[in-house]
Amino acid sequence: MDITLLVSIIVVVALLAVGGFFLVRTRSSVAPGKEETKPEVTQEPKAAPPQEDREREEGAVSKPPAHAPPARDTAAPAPAEPAAPEIETPPPSAGRMVRLRARLARSQSSFGQGLLTLLSAKTLDEDTWEEIEDTLITADIGVTSATQIVENLRTRVKVLGTRDTEEVRGLLRDELLKQLGTDTDRVVRTEPHGDRPAVIMIVGVNGTGKTTTTGKLARVLVGDGRSVVLGAADTFRAAASEQLQTWGSRVGAPVVRKDEGADPASVAFDAVARGIEDGADTVIIDTAGRLHTKTGLMDELGKVKRVVEKKSQVDEVLLVLDATTGQNGLRQARVFAEVVNVTGIALTKLDGTAKGGIIVQVQRELGVPVKLVGLGEGPDDLAPFDPEVFVDAILD
Known part of the structure; x- marks a missing residue:
């Protein structure tokens, strides 16, 4: 056999062998649908469990996960201390009745205005004076006091000879104050006696x-x-x-x-x-x-x-x-x-x-x-x- 032909055959066979080797490797590693050989995985040593896992293993109560609802406390809550009431500072007694004057005027207006209307009438005859007395008695002034007020008013109106509204008001004011007593001691005794209240x-x-x-x-x-x-x-x-x-x-x-x-x-x-x-x-x-x-x-x-x-x-x-x-x-x-x-x-x-x-x-x-x-x-x-x-x- 010719030496040249022999060398050519040897080269072709060598090339085919090398190509076949690479073809087999490629198919075994990337070909779809083919079972591939899994690489061997070296196991890493286990890391220490986190703190809450250790507590769970040791029987300790762990914190609930963030997404879980908080655990219900089975123990009854301690009763809250009652809040101390806020101490108030009331207004002083001086001027209290003046501040409440409007309220008093509303409740007593029918009494006072009724008397003023009667006293300011053009004619003060016996019927009018009786009506004035009845108004006073109806207001619980009492028969004796009502009679005395009417008698005094009749005398003063007759002497003055006028029934101007302001003058009549002044006369009635004087008579009511006489009955109430402006010089009466109305002080509520609250002063201690030495060490005694x-x-x-x-x-x-x-x-x-x-x-x-x-x-x-x-x-x-x-x-x-x-x-x-x-x-x-x-x-x-x-x-x-x-x-x-x-x-x-x-x-x-x-x-x-x-x-x-x-x-x-x-x-x-x-x-x-x-x-x-x-x-x-x-x-x-x-x-x-x-x-x-x-x-x-x-x-x-x-x-x-x-x-x-x-x-x-x-x-x-x-x-x-x-x-x-x-x-x-x-x-x-x-x-x-x-x-x-x-x-x-x-x-x-x-x-x-x-x-x-x-x-x-x-x-x-x-x-x-x-x-x-x-x-x-x-x-x-x-x-x-x-x-x-x-x-x-x-x-x-």
């Missing part, structure tokens, strides 16, 4: 507003810079002590109270003792409402006063009267005055009645001045009674 007892029948008046009076005194202790001696009604507690907490006045049915005299005694201990200026004792016809209850009220006086003198016994009760209120006042020596009247609901003449009648019959008047439902609607402001309000 002043003591004020609040008395009256059911429904007149004794507890509310007690709370409002505490606001008046705190507004005037006095320190006050309240005694919840109305132990027949649990609601009364709760109500008084609310009033006291608003102005920072401590309240001495006991369980329902406790001896009222012991509560009053402890209240005065607390006042002495605290160095308070004034102790106000709210007593239970009682019918003036019930002898046993009235005697108990006398006992409360006697027990208190073993600790400190009682400076004021304020009888709370409802201005809308009229003549019945006067009968109540007489009985209370006999039992506990009433020193002053607190007249409530004066803004809700046209019968402000009860002030004149109570003072005339009992010789006891009206010292406080309630002119609304607000906490600061109790005011020291000022006769001139009262008369001007009903005549304006």
Whole structure:
């Protein structure tokens, strides 16, 4: 065989062998649909599990994943501490009735304006004077006081010979002030006696507003810079002590109270003792409402006063009267005055009645001045009674 042909055959065979090798490699690694040989993977050593995984393995409670709802706390939450009530600073007593004058004028306008209209008539005959007297009596001034006012007015109108509106108003104003008494002592005694506080007892029948008046009076005194202790001696009604507690907490006045049915005299005694201990200026004792016809209850009220006086003198016994009760209120006042020596009247609901003449009648019959008047439902609607402001309000 020719040497050249032999070399050519050897070269071709070599080339075919090399090409076949590369073809097989390529198909085994990239050909689709063919099973490829997986490379051997060397296992890396495991990393330490994260903290929460370790806790889970050790039985500890782990935090929930971010997407999971928070776990419900099975333990009952601790009760929240009640917020301390905010201490209020009430307005002082000075000028209270002036600020409430408009309210008083609205409630008493029919009384005052009716009298002015009659007195300004062109002819003041007997029928007109009788109508004036009836108007006064209807306003609960009382027959005696009404008769006296009419007689004085008739004399002065006749002497002056004129019925100008302003002059008539001045005449009527003078007569009403005479009946009310401008020189009457209306001061509520609240000054302590050395180391002993002043003591004020609040008395009256059911429904007149004794507890509310007690709370409002505490606001008046705190507004005037006095320190006050309240005694919840109305132990027949649990609601009364709760109500008084609310009033006291608003102005920072401590309240001495006991369980329902406790001896009222012991509560009053402890209240005065607390006042002495605290160095308070004034102790106000709210007593239970009682019918003036019930002898046993009235005697108990006398006992409360006697027990208190073993600790400190009682400076004021304020009888709370409802201005809308009229003549019945006067009968109540007489009985209370006999039992506990009433020193002053607190007249409530004066803004809700046209019968402000009860002030004149109570003072005339009992010789006891009206010292406080309630002119609304607000906490600061109790005011020291000022006769001139009262008369001007009903005549304006």
